[in-house]
Amino acid sequence: MSAASTPSRREELLRIAAQQFAQKGFRNTTVRDIADAAGILSGSLYHHFDSKESMVDEILQTFQDELFGQYDAILASGDDARTKLERAVRVSFEAIDQHPHEVAIFQNDADHLGSFDRFGYLADRNAQSRQVWVTLIEEGIAAGALRPDLDVTLTYRFIRDTVWVAVRWYRPGGGLGHTDVADQYVRILLDGISDGINNA
Amino acid sequence: MSAASTPSRREELLRIAAQQFAQKGFRNTTVRDIADAAGILSGSLYHHFDSKESMVDEILQTFQDELFGQYDAILASGDDARTKLERAVRVSFEAIDQHPHEVAIFQNDADHLGSFDRFGYLADRNAQSRQVWVTLIEEGIAAGALRPDLDVTLTYRFIRDTVWVAVRWYRPGGGLGHTDVADQYVRILLDGISDGINNA
DNA sequence: GTCTATATAGAGATAGAC
DNA sequence: GTCTATCTCTATATAGAC
Structure with a gap:
């Protein structure tokens, strides 16, 4: 958003696109899907963006700049x-809470998108x-x-994966904040699920 | 495979298709991709299978029957x-080792495929x-x-996610078996990564 | 079991009117 | 800023020859 003010039409369209990309995947989302969700026709989207790629590009860059x-x-x-x-773990869960679509897109489509120069x-x-994670560990x-x-x-991969994969089931505004x-993930990560002392 | 004997042409094609589906995703894999990888033309695949859906269907069912x-x-x-x-954790990692493509397809495409009756x-x-997991916990x-x-x-989701998401980086035949x-995942899961006794 | 050829549908993207 | 209309390419799938 333009500094917490009313979102511009462009930002609104990106928000809608992000939701579609997150839900169905980038390649599996058509320009017509996005246009339908926005209540306009597919051709009209090209007044705002060059291409579908430009949309996901802007979505991911904005998100990652903030996160990093x-x-x-x-x-x-x-x-x-x-x-x-x-x-670091808490900031990551907060990102899942506040930008679930962006996290999902990154999780699902980064491998595929990454094969293009852009x-x-x-x-x-x-x-x-x-x-970041290796340094912290x-x-x-x-x-x-x-x-x-x-x-x-291995510990880096374990933490990274357990944190980000939660985007698959966590729903902002649901019963669990x-x-x-x-809290619970940090506890399991640090102390495990076993009862008693097993740190031989 | 037909009991451990020489794989039939059908099984060979399914193996090739599974690899393609795992690498690029189901929707993002064309029947031409599969045919190319098999060294035949796309039309020829339809001598063996009705459709692309039938291929992934057979791949997933065979795998899941064994796993469960x-x-x-x-x-x-x-x-x-x-x-x-x-x-249960070890059997799951073994499945990732022996059927990485099948696991990847399930992880990446189950949500989308699940929306069809079939x-x-x-x-x-x-x-x-x-x-299974809830019972064990x-x-x-x-x-x-x-x-x-x-x-x-939450613990069920944690275990399920940490185990299966490893398919994203684990490579059979690599340095780590x-x-x-x-071993390491079970240790972290049960006892955590923290040093000393923190099970307050 | 594979190839040639093609039907049919859906995709991203463009040009110009309103 | 959106719509109408359409181009072009690519996808799944089919029919029949070899």
Whole structure:
């Protein structure tokens, strides 16, 4: 949105497109689907955007700029290692809550879109995300907050996947808030589901 | 395969189709893609199958019959609750190792395919899967093996998602075997990544 | 079992009127 | 800013020859 004011027609159309892309996938969403949902005809969309690709491009870039700004702030903060990791998990669940369509598009279509030159930045963001999590995990181990025997790469994948895949079932405004889900996920991630002490 | 013997032409074509579907998604895979990969022309595929849908249908049903047979065997076993849960996780990683294409298709296309009458069994299998995991978790809590304060539904989603989403990065025959991945995932799932005792 | 040829439908995108 | 009309390409699927 243009700084929290009334959304422009362009922003409104992007919002509608994002919903369609998230629901049916990028390739599986037709320009006519988007136009129908917006109450106009398909040709009219081309007054606002060059192509279907331009729409998803703008959707993803806007979202990722915001998300990675938050990760950077966490990395740059003076919090202890465990707090940083928790904050990163919480920020991610908040993103799922506030931008579920964008997260879903990234989860479902990034691989496919990434094969085009225009979307080369998706691979960059992917590498950047890996760097963020790996840094947090390594800081955690160094600080004695995380188990020293952890396989860092595997743990990174575990965290990344468990967090983002929640977009498949989490529904904003449902019974469970994103902070509740984050609480429980952080607890399982850090302490496990086992009862008693099993950290041999 | 027809019992472990030489695969028939039909089975060979299904294998090729599964790979294409897994790589590009069902809708995004053309019958020409499949025919090209098989070294024949698109029209020739229709000698073996009615439609693209019939291909994915046969792929998914064959896979799920096998997988759920294994879950049923675990549920019916006399193992203790924790062992059953571990076995279910391990069987799932083994499925990712041995049938990565089938798992990927189910992960990526089940939602979309499930909206057609013909694929109504996908929703049934989904409900059955939920039943398997929820049963194992509840048995684990009742037996004192799992924390009594767990949110069963959330824990079910957590386990289901973390296990199956690994199909996105796990590569059979790579450096890490499926049993290694399962070992580490079971450890994180049960005991967490935190160092020391935090099970307050 | 595969190929040639083609019917039919749906997709993204464009030009110009309103 | 939207509509009318349409171009072009690509997709699934079919019929009949080899």
